[in-house]
Amino acid sequence: MKMKLFPVIALVGAFIVACDKDIQNPLLEPYAVSSLDENAGQWKPYILSSVSDIVVPEPKPVTDPAYLKELDSLKNYIAPRVTPENRAAVEHWGAGAVYRWNEIARELSARYNLPPASNAEGKYPVPDAANPLKDPKFPFANPPYAARALAYLSVAQFDALVTAWNYKYKFNRKAPYKIDSGIKPLLPASDLPSYPSEAAVVAAASYTVLIAMFPGEVPYLDGKLAENKNAMIWAAMSTPSDITAGDALGKAVAARVMAKAKTDGMSAANNQSRTPAMIETAKSIGIIEPWKSQESPLRPTMLPTYGEVATWNFSKETMIAMRPPKPWIVGTPEFEKDLKELQGIQKNQTREQARIANFWADGAGSYTPPAHWHRIGAEAGKDAKYSEVRMARTLALLGTAEMDAGIACWDAKHYYFTPRPQQFGVKTSVGLPNFPSYTSGHSTFSSAGATVLSYIFPERKNEFEAMALEASNSRIYGLIHYRVDCEMGVAHGKTIGGYAVQRGQTDGSGL
């Protein structure tokens, strides 16, 4: 009886058990900000008419017994009881409240970015906001939806923070550890006045927007809100009165922002009854073969009237005036040339082309292209050690540009109503979006995003523009857009992003 192999098997077994396969998100080092942006209280908000629209009550003086009791509690009750889990939460939220809430919104977008399945009657049920967790879940967080959710999120954060900055420097209450040197903060110390707490402002504003955008996620968001606020107490960055004031301010500002959101036309963005007239318009301007759904059963086009939703940085008249020109018409030599390019790639797609197509695909189930650009913007702001308020400004400029890009692109798509290459037998290596072809959403989103980020981080202009061009080309390599869709989308996105840049140049920041 030979059992020589058993030790080897045992060894392999031990290796297998020891092998840790879990993927960890990279740890982020909390940073001391490069600038406090002391004058941000004078920056121009988006929705509020001024930074004093919302009144924040004057805090008790730092000599008040109630405040002294808060300090004593931080030092003698909370600090000795901070657990390793509390510390982990502090580290996590130390990356920045704007940064983390943007990440949460991206995660929710990915969770909800799934198209409804067809039912037994061959129809696609429309998600119901009143029953968000029932199949199909509400929302279907497709690119226009995610662009809008992230825009309102960033705008609410920005308006709330510029208001907070106004009161911070008006009341000038120092951070707990600046008042009592016996208090040791777990995050980098700062001279930023601590009332109202900027983290609580961001958390409450973000929470208020996100429970409206993702109504099935209230328990999840409750947990995040509580953790973000608690982390600032555990870290001794704020006292409970700083947090309470910040929470109230964030919620009040976000309520104003959501009141605007409710009247921006989104509730009428899926008006399918308008599509026959859209197709007639397209035919009347020469589109001889309009777009048809390539899904089975035929799926109605995604949000055909999203183009009518209110824009941020330019008027509807401007949007129509800068609508991209008519694309190549089926059968023309220019069209045939673009189609041939795709047929050639389909036959001999290189691995590098597939890689680029996959990298930027951001299709169903992902956080979508506008959220991809939010991630790029948030990372750039973190690398530049931006303050909360400057991070919010970055993402508000970016977020409004992304939503504007979505609206203007959807307007063009449903004005021209052009066919996808799949109507001519082309396959795809990334999955086919269910709406007309011209112009490419990826190209428009990416070019608008790169334009805004190049203004904010001019030293990285070449890098952002190269990314946008690659994202645009990815749709050709993935075989779902003609070159003209992509090139005109890039040009359109650049113009759209330019309007956000103009806004940034005149928002009082001097940046």
Added chain:
Amino acid sequence: MTRIFAAVLLFRVLLFPAFLSAQQPNDAIYMDKNAICIVAAYGHNSWDTYWENTLKRQNLNIGTNTTQSFALMAAAGITDKLNLLVGLPYVSTRNSAGNLLGQKGLQDFSAALKYKLFNNEGLSLHGTLGGSIPVSNYVPDFLPMSIGLHSATASARLVFNYLHKSGIYFTAHGAYTARSNVRTDRDSYQANDKIYNSDELAIPNATDGGINIGYLKNSLQATLFLERFDCVGGDHIRRNDAPYPTNDMEATNIGAYVKFQPGHFGVNARYAYTTSGRNVGQTTSLMAGILYQFSIKKSSN
């Protein structure tokens, strides 16, 4: 066993796309020392129904998903009790409906050593150590079109066998397979309801096991089998989402296998059908091969 039997290297098609796991290291058949058997096999696997998590459904935008493979495999007798098995398939995929682009290419090279640990009065125990490694840079996460998961694997298997003099035999086998994480073309993805800011996908390890009842005598082998494959962890396909390599794929298959090898040349064929599963297609799998067996030296016994 003193007779010369060709060890059969079978692709076991268990997973969603074209997951062709190692060979047939789950039998009790050995090549004698210095004997080599080469197999050229064609495989055809298809499904039009799949389990989206636990929901059994069809998809008009997939129609029937078909995976074809052409594989070269070999088994060699290092000693009478120790065999080396190797294999390499070329795989292509396509759908009968919808517009997803089929994928094709060389998939994973696999190798295994099978050793006879114990043999007495028809009762035998065998151990197999195997592994596989992708040989081309195919895309792992374009399921259900990807030709494989691009994971390197290492597996350990025990095979228990009883062969009656009549030729009737019974086999039970079980294995644990460690599967490496894989890199994708993306720098972010969703799994387990979370966003991972990484290009690395956690591929769950897997277990499999099964029983065979068959007849093995002279130049004929015929077997009925039941097998089960289970990932250790992993997430589930979300409602109306595509499958993903991180999924907890599970399948129960039944099937039959026949081999006839009167001389140097032989033929074999295999049929399998997935009776139940989770995050996999309900696959009908057909395979047919030609075997050629020879000896590089005169056998010393």
